[in-house]
Amino acid sequence: MESAMSEATSVRDKIRCDACPVMCYIADGKAGACDRYANEAGQLVRVDPLTIVRRRIDEGGEVVKFLDEGQDWDGDLISADTTFITAVGAGTTYPDYKPAPFIVSGQVDGVDMITVVTEGIFSYCGAKVKIDTDRHIGPEENLVRVDGEPIGHVTTGEYGSQMLSLGGVHHLTGGSKKEGRVTCAALLSLCNGEAVDMSVDDGADLTVQAGKPPIINDVKEERMRVGCGSATIGMFASQWKGLVDEVVVVDDHITGVMSEHQAGKVIGWAPTGIKIKGRRSTPGRYFQVAQPGTGWGGTDLTDPLTILGDFNAKVATPGQSLLMVSTTGEQFAYFELDESLSPIEQDIPDQLRPSLDRISENCEPALCSVLFMGGAGGSLRAGVTENPVKLTRSVKQMLTFVTCGGAPVYTWPGGGITVMVDVTRMPESSFGYVPTPALVAPIEFTMRREDYAMLGGHMDHVMSLDEAMVGKTGRQNDHILKGQRQVDMESNNPWPTSTDNYNWRSRVTSSRWDDG
Ligand code: SF4
Numbered sequence: 343m344e345s346a347m348s349e350a351t352s353v354r355d356k357i358r359c360d361a362c363p364v365m366c367y368i369a370d371g372k373a374g375a376c377d378r379y380a381n382e383a384g385q386l387v388r389v390d391p392l393t394i395v396r397r398r399i400d401e402g403g404e405v406v407k408f409l410d411e412g413q414d415w416d417g418d419l420i421s422a423d424t425t426f427i428t429a430v431g432a433g434t435t436y437p438d439y440k441p442a443p444f445i446v447s448g449q450v451d452g453v454d455m456i457t458v459v460t461e462g463i464f465s466y467c468g469a470k471v472k473i474d475t476d477r478h479i480g481p482e483e484n485l486v487r488v489d490g491e492p493i494g495h496v497t498t499g500e501y502g503s504q505m506l507s508l509g510g511v512h513h514l515t516g517g518s519k520k521e522g523r524v525t526c527a528a529l530l531s532l533c534n535g536e537a538v539d540m541s542v543d544d545g546a547d548l549t550v551q552a553g554k555p556p557i558i559n560d561v562k563e564e565r566m567r568v569g570c571g572s573a574t575i576g577m578f579a580s581q582w583k584g585l586v587d588e589v590v591v592v593d594d595h596i597t598g599v600m601s602e603h604q605a606g607k608v609i610g611w612a613p614t615g616i617k618i619k620g621r622r623s624t625p626g627r628y629f630q631v632a633q634p635g636t637g638w639g640g641t642d643l644t645d646p647l648t649i650l651g652d653f654n655a656k657v658a659t660p661g662q663s664l665l666m667v668s669t670t671g672e673q674f675a676y677f678e679l680d681e682s683l684s685p686i687e688q689d690i691p692d693q694l695r696p697s698l699d700r701i702s703e704n705c706e707p708a709l710c711s712v713l714f715m716g717g718a719g720g721s722l723r724a725g726v727t728e729n730p731v732k733l734t735r736s737v738k739q740m741l742t743f744v745t746c747g748g749a750p751v752y753t754w755p756g757g758g759i760t761v762m763v764d765v766t767r768m769p770e771s772s773f774g775y776v777p778t779p780a781l782v783a784p785i786e787f788t789m790r791r792e793d794y795a796m797l798g799g800h801m802d803h804v805m806s807l808d809e810a811m812v813g814k815t816g817r818q819n820d821h822i823l824k825g826q827r828q829v830d831m832e833s834n835n836p837w838p839t840s841t842d843n844y845n846w847r848s849r850v851t852s853s854r855w856d857d858g
Contacts, residue, residue: 357381360820361434362463362776376776379433379821386820391827393430393769393784394811395748397423397837420808422448422455422839426831427810428747429459429784430772433821435725436463441800441818442725447791448807450839454791456804457838458726465780467716468509469532470762472500473548473556474566474708476640476669478594479504480545488540491524492517496542502567506550508532514779526779533714533765533773533781546636552712553766559636565705567669571598571639572627574669574701579605581697588614588664592631592649592673594640602626615657615683616664619649639668646675653683665694671701711764714746714773716783718759726787732797733787734759740845742789742797745838747772748831761785767832788838790846 356367359379366374368381373389380389425448433443442460449455473479482499485492486506494508513525531538537551549557556563568574571593579600582589589600600606601614603626620631631649635642643649646666653662660681667674676694677685690698723730736742737759744751744761747768751761765772774782795801803816815822831837841847 357384357386359386361436362778362780363436364777376774376782378774378776378782385822388431388433388821388823390431390771390774391825392432392823393428393747393772394826394828395426395428395769395831396828397425397831420448420811422450422457422807423837425807425811426748426838427457427459427786427807428745428769428772429461429786430747430769431823431827432459432461432784433819433823434461434463434782435818435820439724441803441816443816443819444810445800445804445816446807446810447804448839451841453841455788455839456791456794456799457786457788458794458799459784459786460722460725461774461782462716462718462722462785463776463778463780464716464783465514465778466511466719467514467529467714467781467783468494468507469529469765470713470715471506471508471532471550472711472713473504473506473550473558473563474502474706474710475504475556475558475563476502476567476594477504477546477558477563477636478634478640478642479548479558480542484543484545486540486542486548488528488538489524491521493521493525493528493540496545502569509781522779523777526775526781529781530773530775532712533783534771535712535765550710550712552710554710555708556710561636563708565670565672565702566708567593567639568671568701568704569669570596571669572596572603574598574667575600575603575626576605577704578697578700579603579609579611581700582665582694583609583611585691585693585697586665586676587612587662588616590616590618590646590649590664590666591669592639592641592643592646592666593669594632594634595629596623597628597631597639597649599626599628613657614662614664615654617651617653619651638673639670646673647677647685650685653679655683658683665690667698667701669701670705671698674698712766713762714765714781714783715760715762716781718744718761718785722785723759727794727798727800729798736789736793736797737787740843741793742787743838743843745786745788747784748786748838749835750838767835769827769829786838788843790844 356369359366359374368374373380442458444459447456486494497505497507509529541547546558571591574591575598591598601611618628620628632641632643637643662679664677676690723733746763749767751763754760
């Protein structure tokens with residue numbers, strides 16, 4: 343009896359966070375399970391500062407405290423043209439029939455714009471990762487693991503890059519508890535720009551970090567290839583003409599052979615009697631010359647001569663020269679045929695060096711790109727409007743511009759609001775998590791006031807940008823905010839409230855003209 347009483351008392355002394363389905367009881371001075379909310383003297387506080395992006399700011403990145411309660415705001419009007427409240431640190435209202443934490447209005451070019459701001463809880467989310475490398479990282483469909491747990495898989499390779507599809511609802515919720523937890527933690531780190539070590543089944547060990555070179559089996563990748571083997575032949579054919587008798591560009595996908603390739607033919611390249619072991623696709627283009635690997639051109643080759651058969655004695659001549667090079671120019675070797683028409687390696691002649699340098703020069707730096715992908719579900723949309731499908735239609739009609747932390751998103755066609763965003767264009771540490779497990783990502787919907795009203799928006803919860811900037815919280819919020827962090831907008835991002843983002847821009851332009 344006594345113990346039941348004390349438990350009831352201790353629960354009573356705590357406050358309950360209802361910002362996600364976990365519904366933590368939080369004691370004074372402690373944080374909830376996600377570390378995003380805390381109990382400060384009986385008040386639920388969103389502990390990370392609200393992130394404001396500015397177009398021009400003298401000191402980027404500083405944290406500014408809100409005005410103390412009772413202190414007067416000096417009345418300076420804050421322009422939506424230069425100040426944008428992101429959802430980073432804004433908090434979540436849950437369940438989402440409650441209006442989003444901030445619904446903010448401001449004037450841009452004489453147009454009253456409204457931005458609805460919330461930290462969405464995404465159970466349906468993941469990361470698409472592009473790794474610029476030719477090296478084979480593992481067979482497509484094979485699992486990618488962190489701490490032994492499957493968090494995603496290798497997906498279809500792209501031009502010069504290997505691709506991973508990570509996260510998703512199956513790994514977050516469909517496996518063991520540990521799988522969900524590890525997947526969520528890996529996604530959180532990746533999306534917040536941290537390095538994550540992972541391994542591919544029957545493949546490579548990888549270190550992936552957004553905007554940084556990939557590390558594959560402990561080797562930092564430097565260059566993204568100039569093109570496939572066939573493309574490299576085409577690009578450099580005329581530069582090699584007259585300097586060497588034959589060129590083979592070794593590539594796991596399409597190995598190019600100059601004397602047989604159309605690029606060589608049109609400039610009168612003479613046959614050399616070369617024989618390539620591989621599946622001939624079209625003249626001078628060969629598939630499957632070797633197994634995929636981390637050697638020459640994404641093959642498992644350490645000795646390129648392995649892919650050559652005997653030279654045709656009716657065509658080839660002793661002394662004939664041969665350059666073999668990979669698609670990044672990283673590996674190369676020069677040979678001359680001896681009396682028995684066997685290629686013998688020689689020092690690379692000086693006249694060939696500029697062409698090898700040119701290949702390297704045309705390779706871009708190898709990077710990892712991380713795109714967060716998530717679906718704004720029915721309940722998140724309800725925080726914006728009482729009729730969620732209208733928001734979806736408004737986004738598709740380009741009446742509503744969607745951003746994540748102020749960064750532009752790509753919205754997939756078809757149903758729903760499924761977005762992708764480059765995490766390097768978002769403010770630092772934009773993402774959080776809740777232990778359900780799910781990722782917490784900022785999302786903002788910006789539109790004209792009249793369009794917001796049309797889609798059934800929560801008009802009676804709109805506050806001015808000025809009020810939001812001095813720390814006023816909406817009456818729908820159960821929490822207060824800790825402070826502000828002001829950061830510069832990433833220079834390539836469009837300004838979210840700019841009229842250029844909307845399909846009514848032409849009407850605005852013409853009315854400006856009409857006004858004279
Ligand atoms: S996990 Fe975080 S958001 Fe969810 S209830 Fe606990 S403190 Fe609140």
